[in-house]
Amino acid sequence: MRGSHQSKIAVVDDDVRILESLQDLLESAGHSVCSFSSAQSLLEDDVLPEIDCLIADIGMPLINGFELHRLARDVRPDLPIIFITARPEAATQKRAAAQGHQGFFRKPFDGPALLAAVKHALLASSQGK
Incomplete structure (x- = not known):
């Protein structure tokens, strides 16, 4: 992002190890991170x-990533989203592509590639404003 603005990234995953890992990775790249163990907790936090x-x-219970994406877009149509998944099915990636995203990563994912996707998403979002 521009100037002294520290990008704020929300991470939602029901696996606490993934949350901690992503928080460490993103913070090491200079981002502010808020982590949530469910889509409900993100939505209730009003962040x-x-x-x-x-x-x-x-692949989260109750509200999965696709549903969260739909709900988030109702509030923030311009919000960039990056999907992560442990599911190997090609259908999952096709569905993600159909919904529109700035990245799709299968676990375990490559940290530098994920950071590059975040940087690209933030740049595209800032240019679109």
Whole structure:
């Protein structure tokens, strides 16, 4: 992002190890991170207006990543989203592509590639404003 603005990234995953890993990775790249163990907790926190990018696991109980993406877009149509998943099915990636995203990563994912996707998403989002 521009100037002294520190990008705020929300990460949603029901696996606490992934949350901790992503928080460490993103903070090491200079981002501010808010982590949530469920889509419900993100939505209840009302953080959507404040974040610059959303990283969401697809395979979560109750509200999955696709549903979270739909709900987030109702509030923030311009919010960049990056999907992560442990599911190897090609259909999952096709569905993610159909919904529109700035990245799709299968676990375990490559940290530098994920950071590059976040940087690209933030840049595209800032140019679109």
